[in-house]
Amino acid sequence: MSTRYVVKQGDHLTRIARAHGFDDFRIVWNDAENAELRQLRGNPNVLFPGDVVFVPDKEAKKESGSTNQRHRFVVNAQSLKLRVRWLDLSSKPLRDASVILSLDGTETRHVTNGEGQIEQPINQSADEGTIQFESDDLPFDKVIPIEVHVGHLDPVETESGQRARLDALGYDAGDPQQAGDKNLAFRSAAEEFQCDNGLTVDGKVGPKTRAKLKEVYGC
Amino acid sequence: MAAEGTISGVTDGGLAATHAPRPPIRLLAAPATGPERNTIQARVFPLACWRVEDLRFEFDSSFVLPDIQVELRLLASLIEEHTRVDFPDGVNPVRFPPPLAVFGHADPVSNDDYNKVLSGRRAQAIYGMLTRKTELWEDLFSHPFGGDNWNTPQILGTMRAKVGRSEDTGPTTAATRAQLFAEYMDRICQDFFDRPFQVDPKDFLGGGQDSGGKADFQGCGEFNPVLMFSKEENDRFNKDNDKTARNEANIPNRRVLVFLFRPGSKVDPASWPCPRAKEGVAACKKRFWSDASKRREFQELRRENKETHDTFGCRFYDRLAGRSPCEQGEPQALFHFSLLLRSNSGGGVLSNLKYKIFVTDKNLIEDKTDDEGRVKHPISRAGDFRMEIEGLDGFTMIPSTPIEVVDRLHRVEGFFILEPGGPNDADFFLPVDPDETVEKPEKPKPEEGANG
Numbered sequence: 292m293s294t295r296y297v298v299k300q301g302d303h304l305t306r307i308a309r310a311h312g313f314d315d316f317r318i319v320w321n322d323a324e325n326a327e328l329r330q331l332r333g334n335p336n337v338l339f340p341g342d343v344v345f346v347p348d349k350e351a352k353k354e355s356g357s358t359n360q361r362h363r364f365v366v367n368a369q370s371l372k373l374r375v376r377w378l379d380l381s382s383k384p385l386r387d388a389s390v391i392l393s394l395d396g397t398e399t400r401h402v403t404n405g406e407g408q409i410e411q412p413i414n415q416s417a418d419e420g421t422i423q424f425e426s427d428d429l430p431f432d433k434v435i436p437i438e439v440h441v442g443h444l445d446p447v448e449t450e451s452g453q454r455a456r457l458d459a460l461g462y463d464a465g466d467p468q469q470a471g472d473k474n475l476a477f478r479s480a481a482e483e484f485q486c487d488n489g490l491t492v493d494g495k496v497g498p499k500t501r502a503k504l505k506e507v508y509g510c
Numbered sequence: 511m512a513a514e515g516t517i518s519g520v521t522d523g524g525l526a527a528t529h530a531p532r533p534p535i536r537l538l539a540a541p542a543t544g545p546e547r548n549t550i551q552a553r554v555f556p557l558a559c560w561r562v563e564d565l566r567f568e569f570d571s572s573f574v575l576p577d578i579q580v581e582l583r584l585l586a587s588l589i590e591e592h593t594r595v596d597f598p599d600g601v602n603p604v605r606f607p608p609p610l611a612v613f614g615h616a617d618p619v620s621n622d623d624y625n626k627v628l629s630g631r632r633a634q635a636i637y638g639m640l641t642r643k644t645e646l647w648e649d650l651f652s653h654p655f656g657g658d659n660w661n662t663p664q665i666l667g668t669m670r671a672k673v674g675r676s677e678d679t680g681p682t683t684a685a686t687r688a689q690l691f692a693e694y695m696d697r698i699c700q701d702f703f704d705r706p707f708q709v710d711p712k713d714f715l716g717g718g719q720d721s722g723g724k725a726d727f728q729g730c731g732e733f734n735p736v737l738m739f740s741k742e743e744n745d746r747f748n749k750d751n752d753k754t755a756r757n758e759a760n761i762p763n764r765r766v767l768v769f770l771f772r773p774g775s776k777v778d779p780a781s782w783p784c785p786r787a788k789e790g791v792a793a794c795k796k797r798f799w800s801d802a803s804k805r806r807e808f809q810e811l812r813r814e815n816k817e818t819h820d821t822f823g824c825r826f827y828d829r830l831a832g833r834s835p836c837e838q839g840e841p842q843a844l845f846h847f848s849l850l851l852r853s854n855s856g857g858g859v860l861s862n863l864k865y866k867i868f869v870t871d872k873n874l875i876e877d878k879t880d881d882e883g884r885v886k887h888p889i890s891r892a893g894d895f896r897m898e899i900e901g902l903d904g905f906t907m908i909p910s911t912p913i914e915v916v917d918r919l920h921r922v923e924g925f926f927i928l929e930p931g932g933p934n935d936a937d938f939f940l941p942v943d944p945d946e947t948v949e950k951p952e953k954p955k956p957e958e959g960a961n962g
Contacts, residue, residue: 303541316543337540373539374547380554381778413541422537427596428774430552437535437550444540444548455538461553463829475819482800482825492800510546 298342303442304335305371306415311346322347332446334510339446371415373441375422376408376509380430384408388429394420394439417441444510447501450477456508457484515559515835518588524562524581526588527835529555554715554777556769557592557608559836560585562636564764570657572631572650573665574639576672579698585768586701589709594773606773611715612637612727613767613827614787617760618735618806622791627655630729630787632766637727639699640709640768641718644691651687669694715771716779722786724779729787733794733806733823734831735763736815736839744808767836783826797826814839 296307308316319325320335324345332338373394377385384407392399392409394417401409421436431437445452450467457464457480465476478494485492488503496504514530532555539548566578592608614633616625631650638646651660670678673693682690696706711718716725739747739759747756785793799805802823815821816838822828831837863879 305541305543334540334544334546336542336546370543372542374542375537375539376547376549378549378551380552380775381781382551385552408547417541427594430554430772430775431535431550432772435534437537439537439539441539441541443538445538459535459537459548459550461551463553479799479825479829483829486797486825494800507549509549510540510542 293348294346296344296346298338298340298344300340301418301440301442302338302340303415304338304344306442307344307346309415312349313346319344319346334446336442337444337446337452337510339449339452371413371417372410373413373417373439374408374410374509375439376406377403377431378407385429385431389425391423391425392420392439393423393436394441413441447505450496453481453496453501453504456504457481460484460508514833517835518591519584521580521584522563523566523577524560524584525836526558526560526581526584528558528588528591529834554771554775554830556830556834557772558588558770559831559834560588560768560770561836562766564761567632567635567764568665570628571660571665572628572635572658573660573668574635574698576668576694576698579700582699582707583702586707588770589707590701592770592773607709607713608770608773609713609715609717609775610640610709611725611769611771612640613769613831614727614729615734615763615765615767616729616732617757617763618732618738619756619760620732622731622733624656626729626731626791626794627788628658628729629731630727631655631658633727633729634723634787636766636768637714637723639695641711641714642692642695642699642708643711644688644695647691647695648684648687652684666690672697715775715777716782717776720779720786722788724786725777725782725784726779727787728784730784730824730827731791731794732763733791733798734827735760735821736765736837737762738806738813738821739808740812741808741810743812762839767831767834769830769834794824797824799823799825799828 294311296311298307304316304320308314308319311319313319316335320329322345324347328338328342328344329335332342338344373392377388379385384405385403386405386407388403388407390401390403390409392401392411394411394413399411401411403409418441420439420441422439423436424431424433427433444455447453447456454464454467454477457477462480462484463476464480481496481500482492482494484490484504484507485494485500488507490500490503515527516530517525517527519526535550537548537550540546560581562578562581566575566581567573568575589607589610594606595603596606597603612633614629614631614636616629618625634646635650638644638650647660650658654661666682667676669690670676673690675690675693678686695708699706699708701707711726714723714726716723718726720726737760743759747753747759750756783793783797785791795802799822802825805820806823813821815832819828819832822832861879861881864877
């Protein structure tokens with residue numbers, strides 16, 4: 292039976308689809324009922340709490356084949372990945388840095404590539420983790436790991452989504468819980484981002500700033 | 511909001527402090543089924559700060575006065591404290607000092623261009639001294655600017671006296687000046703063990719790569735005052751023929767800061783937003799807040815950075831330093847100390863006695879000892895303290911007890927020791943004459959009163 296699923300913080304479409312028995316999230320995402328959501332969010336992995344996803348009926352798929360023969364059925368599951376890229380103090384890719392990614396208790400070792408990036412296939416349930424650098428002579432702290440919360444990035448149209456991207460880009464958009472400080476720190480971060488990217492500096496995150504923020508951050 | 515960080519030393523001429531640690535990076539990541547990625551960008555953030563006040567410079571000049579020695583000791587300790595020591599081969603230590611960046615500031619009087627030059631010259635003087643680049647002092651000496659002229663008998667005399675060359679009175683040459691500057695720098699730029707200390711140019715944020723010192727030292731001009739007068743105050747100062755009052759009120763704005771960054775931090779000078787100390791204000795203005803003109807106006811109310819956070823015109827500097835303990839004006843509290851006042855004649859506590867604590871002639875605190883005879887107060891700076899206690903007139907040590915806080919040791923002679931991080935309580939016996947009785951107000955005790 293089809294349902295309408297209300298997105299919670301941390302959800303992404305692959306997780307929602309698999310929880311409802313769909314290995315391929317695209318069957319859900321591309322359903323006509325989700326046209327508006329597709330239009331609004333663009334990226335199936337960057338949803339906002341409260342968004343409603345239409346989950347269609349599961350249709351049994353029939354395949355014909357002769358008996359006494361082996362058949363391979365390839366499940367068209369889209370593999371889910373976590374990609375993180377680092378830029379150094381001069382905004383150049385941080386290459387050849389060794390990092391340890393620890394996700395839900397499983398550790399994997401990586402070396403950043405020419406783009407300063409690592410890539411790790413992840414399970415749809417992957418949630419909390421850390422990333423730790425293995426060397427001291429980097430512009431990031433070796434001792435204090437980076438906290439990772441998979442699926443928690445909000446859309447760039449939302450303030451929380453803008454804040455998350457500005458924070459990751461080192462602009463320090465302030466503590467949203469802290470009244471008074473909130474607007475000043477956020478405006479400071481937004482203006483500094485605009486200044487660094489040749490945009491009109493007004494501290495307002497309009498369409499141009501959002502597009503640039505998405506581009507620089509990577510999604 | 512209070513300063514975020516820990517103050518490690520306060521003197522009349524400056525302040526040294528460690529910033530609050532930054533929270534860990536928290537990446538709210540999106541997983542990807544397409545080409546999407548998440549990006550983390552490194553930034554420089556100061557670990558610690560050091561401020562030297564206007565008082566340590568010749569008036570309206572970039573010449574560094576010898577008393578800065580006291581503050582430079584604090585800087586030496588701060589650098590030491592934030593130096594990372596590794597043993598890559600397990601045996602031999604390798605030191606990674608925190609890179610430094612110097613920022614000079616002028617007060618919002620006169621014009622932008624003049625103040626940019628003057629603040630840049632003060633930054634250059636500090637940088638030149640720390641690196642022992644005497645040629646940077648020679649540059650200041652041989653190129654006077656407005657009132658900033660080092661070639662005076664007074665300044666030469668100050669340097670000569672400090673290095674024990676008072677007998678030299680004649681004119682100087684470039685060669686004798688280089689010698690004099692070097693000796694003077696060594697004499698004032700010393701650590702707590704009285705050893706001259708200096709900083710390698712490569713241990714500055716720009717790594718000494720730029721010949722004009724880009725990212726190593728800069729002047730912010732009058733763009734980042736910590737205090738903006740109210741419009742009314744400013745109008746009043748403008749009417750005065752004698753500008754002494756305005757100059758005094760502006761003292762907190764005339765300062766030089768040194769920030770200490772994480773060991774290993776290096777920036778490409780080309781990508782550093784601040785212009786060189788000798789460049790104009792154009793690059794500064796590019797980094798202005800969108801509402802900088804309003805920030806730089808004298809508004810209806812007097813504003814201080816520590817309270818309103820809207821006095822800096824430069825957004826880049828505001829982000830770097832706005833919350834620094836060195837940019838909050840007078841520090842809130844250096845010592846939380848308490849004294850127990852007891853009479854040694856009868857051993858009783860001296861409760862509910864009025865007292866005053868003075869710093870120089872300024873009344874700092876006026877309060878009463880509590881029921882247990884305790885005095886509890888935060889004290890924000892080292893210096894000479896005087897304490898007066900009422901109701902004890904006539905006793906030998908009373909009414910004024912000089913409390914001398916000596917430099918970094920914060921040792922109060924004979925009575926108690928104040929040290930940052932140490933125990934802040936001390937028993938303070940008043941050596942009163944045993945034959946005298948102490949008159950003090952009796953505190954009625956309800957339970958006794960009920961029975962009587």
